[in-house]
Amino acid sequence: MxxxxxxxxxxxxxxxxxxxxxxxxxxxxxxxxxxxxxxxxxxxxxxxxxxxxxxxxxxxxxxxxxxxxxxxxxxxxxxxxxxxxxxxxxxxxxxxxxxxxxxxxxxxxxxxxxxxxxxxxxxxxxxxxxxxxxxxxxxxxANHLIGDIVYPALALVVSGGHTELVLLEQEGKFRIIGRTRDDAVGEAYDKVARALQFPYPGGPYVDKLAQEATEEVVLPRSWLEPDSYDFSFSGLKSAVLAEINRSRMKGESPDFSALARGFQNSVIDVVTVKAMKAAKEFGVKQMLLCGGVAANKGLRERLASLCGDVGLPLLIPTNKLxxxxxxxxxxxxxxxxxxxxxxxxxxxxxxxxxxxxxxxxx
Missing domain, CATH: 3.30.420.40 (ATPase, nucleotide binding domain)
Incomplete structure (x- = not known):
């Protein structure tokens, strides 16, 4: 036809x-x-x-x-x-x-x-x-299935293949203001999980281990240029591998829980700080969290706290959505x-x- x-x-x-x-x-x-x-x-x-x-x-x-x-x-x-x-x-x-x-x-x-x-x-x-x-x-x-979206809104998209900040100035109009230059968040989680000897998909295991950890290996944050809303996680993944190799070269067992916490805190710091900065710059009325990694407990809690501090409404889909x-x-x-x-x-x-x-x- x-x-x-x-x-x-x-x-x-x-x-x-x-x-x-x-x-x-x-x-x-x-x-x-x-x-x-x-x-x-x-x-x-x-x-x-x-x-x-x-x-x-x-x-x-x-x-x-x-x-x-x-x-x-x-x-x-x-x-x-x-x-x-x-x-x-x-x-x-x-x-x-x-x-x-x-x-x-x-x-x-x-x-x-x-x-x-x-x-x-x-x-x-x-x-x-x-x-x-x-x-x-x-x-x-998916956020529209659980509540009303108020425009302009900012979506923090975090999944296995995508990490983006998307501005919605009106319904159905999308403008990407930041994206990953290498690994997506979910991809980085899976690669780090493999290094920590977790099965695929490893994100939920890393999240759980990070929540349970009592210590933290502090890892670098990749902020990129001061005015950039882009992301980069390949260096963070490499830093985790370097810490594991350093411990083994010393004849020590790597502290996987401390590494998981350090990795997760680095990821969450970067994505939430950039999201909040963009929300302020563009004067949005609502923050949307979405994608597979939006089920991450640590990320959900941190973003909810930051949005609450400034009175910015936040929508997050249920884990199934x-x-x-x-x-x-x-x-x-x-x-x-x-x-x-x-x-x-x-x-x-x-x-x-x-x-x-x-x-x-x-």
């Missing part, structure tokens, strides 16, 4: 019967950007009727990280089953679905393709609009639905999709 024909098709589907982009509607969302296969059914972008997540952690743990080809195959095996389970838990039928959303990017190309093909097939079969959605927009708007999930994709896709901004059937998976370019009205 040509792009022009499909544009007419989705426009017709969106306005068929009593529905319009401003009416109450049911959206089925699909997320397959990495190693979770997730499908959700959400009413009006906020009321989650089902949010099924099938994790591949046990499969990838033996390799110490995500193997892209294996992830893709697992998505192929799971996607139909997870769609059926999401529909069953929502207590609806597929014919009740008014639109289909899917993570278009960023992510692993093979994994993304599975979700995109499934979403296109459903959109075509059900004759309903298709909405290609940005994965990070999903993490940010911090990880990759389809409900967050539905929350972001709602931005496009309400404006009638639908995708055509020539939608492509884009592993490096730009968040700013995905903004509404783009």
């Amino acid at each position: 040509s792009a022009s024909n499909n544009t007419a098709n989705v426009a017709k589907a969106a306005n068929a019967g009593s529905l319009s982009p401003n009416s109450s509607y049911l959206l089925l969302a699909i997320e397959t950007s990495c190693d979770e296969t997730s499908v959700a059914v959400v009413r009006d972008g906020r009321n989650v009727l089902s949010n099924i997540i099938s994790s591949q952690i046990d499969t990838h743990r033996q390799f110490g990280g995500v193997v892209p080809e294996i992830a893709s195959r697992k998505h192929v095996e799971s996607i139909t089953i997870i769609v059926e389970e999401a529909i069953r838990e929502a207590d609806i039928s597929l014919e009740n679905i008014d639109a289909v959303a899917v993570t278009q990017g960023p992510g692993l190309i093979g994994a993304l393709l599975v979700g995109v093909v499934a979403a296109k097939s459903l959109s075509l079969a059900l004759d309903v609009p298709l909405i290609g959605t940005h994965h990070i927009a999903g993490h940010i708007y 911090c990880t990759d999930n389809a409900a967050m994709i539905a929350a972001a896709a709602d931005l496009k639905w309400r404006r009638g901004e639908f995708s055509t059937l020539d939608l492509k998976a884009e592993p490096i999709l730009s968040l700013e370019d995905w903004s509404v009205g783009s």
Whole structure:
């Protein structure tokens, strides 16, 4: 089908019967950007009727990280089953679905393709609009599932593949003001966890050990240029490895708990100080924490304390909504639905999709 024909098709589907982009509607969302296969059914972008997540952690743990080809195959095996389970838990039928959303990017190309093909097939079969959605927009708007977002807002995005400060001057408009220049926070956690002899994914283990530690190995903070909101964590990771090697060269056992605490405090100091500085500079009315690492207890507590000190409202999703999930994709896709901004059937998976370019009205 040509792009022009499909544009007419989705426009017709969106306005068929009593529905319009401003009416109450049911959206089925699909997320397959990495190693979770997730499908959700959400009413009006906020009321989650089902949010099924099938994790591949046990499969990838033996390799110490995500193997892209294996992830893709697992998505192929799971996607139909997870769609059926999401529909069953929502207590609806597929014919009740008014639109289909899917993570278009960023992510692993093979994994993304599975979700995109499934979403296109459903959109075509059900004759309903298709909405290609940005994965990070999903993490940010996961906050909209638990409370109202007040603009301008600042989102601190911390995940396995992303560490960014995103300014939202208005609904659905994203401006990245800072990003990591090397490792993302989650990536750094996993690499340090491996050095501390924890299994993949290691972030929760490092967080727990840091919380329990009674001593701390003080590690460097990478602030970069005085006016920069960018991040860098590769040097911190190297500092942890250097401390372990130094202890072993002396014939001593490394103090893993003190190292975990030192590593976590360094990460938290840098991301929270920069976030609070940006919040003040841009005069935001709300702070949003999002991404897989937003489940980190130490980070949640520190940011809540700092925001509380200056009276800045803070939203943090529940732990289930911090990880990759389809409900967050539905929350972001709602931005496009309400404006009638639908995708055509020539939608492509884009592993490096730009968040700013995905903004509404783009």
